[in-house]
Amino acid sequence: MRQSDPSLGEVRKRLLSDFPMLEEIRRRRPFYVEKLARTVRDCAEYNRRYVLPAALELDRRMEKEHDYFAWDLVEAGLQYRFLSLIIPSTVDGVGGLGVLFSLAMEELCSACPGVANIFGAHALGVAPLLVAGAMAHWESVLREVVEEEKSGRPVLMAAAVTEPSAGTDVEEPHFLKSARLSMHAKRVPGGYVLNGRKCFISNGSVATYTAVCCATDRERPLESWTSFLVHRDMEGFSVPRVEEKMGQRACPAAELSFEDCFVPDEYVLGFEGDGMQPGTLLLLASSRAPVGAIATGIARGAYEWFLKWAEKSKGGRRPIDEQRIKMVLADMRTRIQLARWAYLSAALTIDNSVGSVLLGPAIRSMRLIPKGIRTSDVTRRFFLSTAGKTFSDAIVAVSISSEEASHALAFASLAKAVGGDTAMYVSSLALELMGVDGGEERLWVEKAFRDAKLTQIYEGTNQLNRLTLFMADIGGSLKVELKNPFNPRAAGKGVV
Ligand SMILES: Cc1cc2nc3c(=O)[nH]c(=O)nc-3n(C[C@H](O)[C@H](O)[C@H](O)COP(=O)(O)OP(=O)(O)OC[C@H]3O[C@@H](n4cnc5c(N)ncnc54)[C@H](O)[C@@H]3O)c2cc1C
Numbered sequence: 001m002r003q004s005d006p007s008l009g010e011v012r013k014r015l016l017s018d019f020p021m022l023e024e025i026r027r028r029r030p031f032y033v034e035k036l037a038r039t040v041r042d043c044a045e046y047n048r049r050y051v052l053p054a055a056l057e058l059d060r061r062m063e064k065e066h067d068y069f070a071w072d073l074v075e076a077g078l079q080y081r082f083l084s085l086i087i088p089s090t091v092d093g094v095g096g097l098g099v100l101f102s103l104a105m106e107e108l109c110s111a112c113p114g115v116a117n118i119f120g121a122h123a124l125g126v127a128p129l130l131v132a133g134a135m136a137h138w139e140s141v142l143r144e145v146v147e148e149e150k151s152g153r154p155v156l157m158a159a160a161v162t163e164p165s166a167g168t169d170v171e172e173p174h175f176l177k178s179a180r181l182s183m184h185a186k187r188v189p190g191g192y193v194l195n196g197r198k199c200f201i202s203n204g205s206v207a208t209y210t211a212v213c214c215a216t217d218r219e220r221p222l223e224s225w226t227s228f229l230v231h232r233d234m235e236g237f238s239v240p241r242v243e244e245k246m247g248q249r250a251c252p253a254a255e256l257s258f259e260d261c262f263v264p265d266e267y268v269l270g271f272e273g274d275g276m277q278p279g280t281l282l283l284l285a286s287s288r289a290p291v292g293a294i295a296t297g298i299a300r301g302a303y304e305w306f307l308k309w310a311e312k313s314k315g316g317r318r319p320i321d322e323q324r325i326k327m328v329l330a331d332m333r334t335r336i337q338l339a340r341w342a343y344l345s346a347a348l349t350i351d352n353s354v355g356s357v358l359l360g361p362a363i364r365s366m367r368l369i370p371k372g373i374r375t376s377d378v379t380r381r382f383f384l385s386t387a388g389k390t391f392s393d394a395i396v397a398v399s400i401s402s403e404e405a406s407h408a409l410a411f412a413s414l415a416k417a418v419g420g421d422t423a424m425y426v427s428s429l430a431l432e433l434m435g436v437d438g439g440e441e442r443l444w445v446e447k448a449f450r451d452a453k454l455t456q457i458y459e460g461t462n463q464l465n466r467l468t469l470f471m472a473d474i475g476g477s478l479k480v481e482l483k484n485p486f487n488p489r490a491a492g493k494g495v496v
Helices: 008-018 023-028 028-052 054-064 071-078 098-109 113-131 135-150 275-311 324-357 360-367 377-384 386-397 402-434 442-456 462-474
Strands: 157-160 185-189 193-203 209-215 225-231 239-243 251-262
Touching: 008 023, 008 028, 008 098, 023 028, 023 462, 028 071, 028 386, 054 442, 071 113, 071 185, 071 251, 098 113, 098 275, 113 135, 113 157, 113 193, 113 209, 113 225, 113 275, 113 442, 135 386, 157 193, 185 209, 193 209, 193 225, 209 251, 209 275, 225 251, 225 275, 275 402, 275 442, 324 360, 324 386, 324 402, 386 462, 402 442, 402 462
Parallel strands: 157 209
Antiparallel strands: 185 193, 193 251, 209 225, 239 251
């Protein structure tokens, strides 16, 4: 366990050595790289002060009490603004996106991926409000998250896509066409009525808001896939159960039930039918790099504990003095570094496109608009109108072309699959080599091994991510369709 908080200088040096491309970026944007270093330093401090002393005991507790939730650890994270990391600075968020959030995830996951994933799943719930024509909710929902965070009260979010009979099928447009869906939204005056179930939803039992995707026409799921924002107090919404988990236990995965749950029109994110194309695909292009980072962090944690174990003398001999252990350590280090470069490259792709607009000067300058106007009913109604939603969509569409978004999706899928496989490889190899030996180090590696498996499953299984890489990059049969009102033909066909 680390004895003291790392200094900003140490963290900066480590970042620049792990990711040499940052040096080039630092020359042009020194404050940005300082912000990255400060965020990673905060994560390291949070780990050392709060997570490392508690994580093993929390993991043991949640094996028996799987519906327990460590609100104290979430509250401790509020001072570091972990709930605002990807919220735009327009509403006083930290204003990070791919790179900043991914670096934070790697650092947090090197200690406890379960705790880290509470913040990860929260960001997954925030993301649809950034990419899905949903600016109407920035001054209300995102503002609430930020203001409550400042007051020490966590407002958590979640994203619900998976259904009991459709997991892989709802993460890919070709498969969605023939998915066996159980959930459905029916158009009624003033909104929609949701019926059915979602399952395995991270943070689902503790979130105040959940972004929910489902079909409004089960015969045409791809064309009618739509995103809704559901508040936990909405009538007809409930959480029937929380799963017993093997790993990442601190972050609850819940089943969500919707029984005649009325969602008013203003809680539709974007337009009806936008849920998969471009909604979910843009979301995955942005969120799979951070999942690669989560996995890289798990691999790094296992590697660091294994290294500590190898350096300790056992009966007068240290494992690290053996040639085979040196080679294993070099192999682990290589794979972790490759996984890190993969997720950082994918994250940079998003930051340089969608991020450059969402977090750039145009959106930031919206802060200059007097608060009374930004938060007025007129502005809100504009963003809820067809014109306002089109404006939100246009912001994304002018920042990235369909081709670029498809490329971003392919690279994000690559990073996610590489990361997940690396986490499994490193943690299982470390565990095998330690055998029955090892004190505290072995407990952490065993936990990392259980935590790692999920990174091959969620955010699309690694099989699906490979298929996405093939379709979006090699075969060319998958394209992210963007709605560009200034150039309607640029959108392409989506699934071609
Ligand atoms: C702990 C946990 C947390 C999660 N959190 C969330 C969350 O917050 N929000 C959310 O929406 N979902 C969440 N998920 C769901 C997760 O994204 C799905 O589990 C995942 O997409 C796989 O779906 P499935 O479990 O139904 O498996 P299936 O889709 O049934 O797949 C089973 C196996 O078949 C393979 N397979 C399926 N179709 C194909 C194909 N066409 N070609 C090749 N192989 C195929 C899969 O790769 C997999 O190996 C979570 C899951 C878990 C376990």
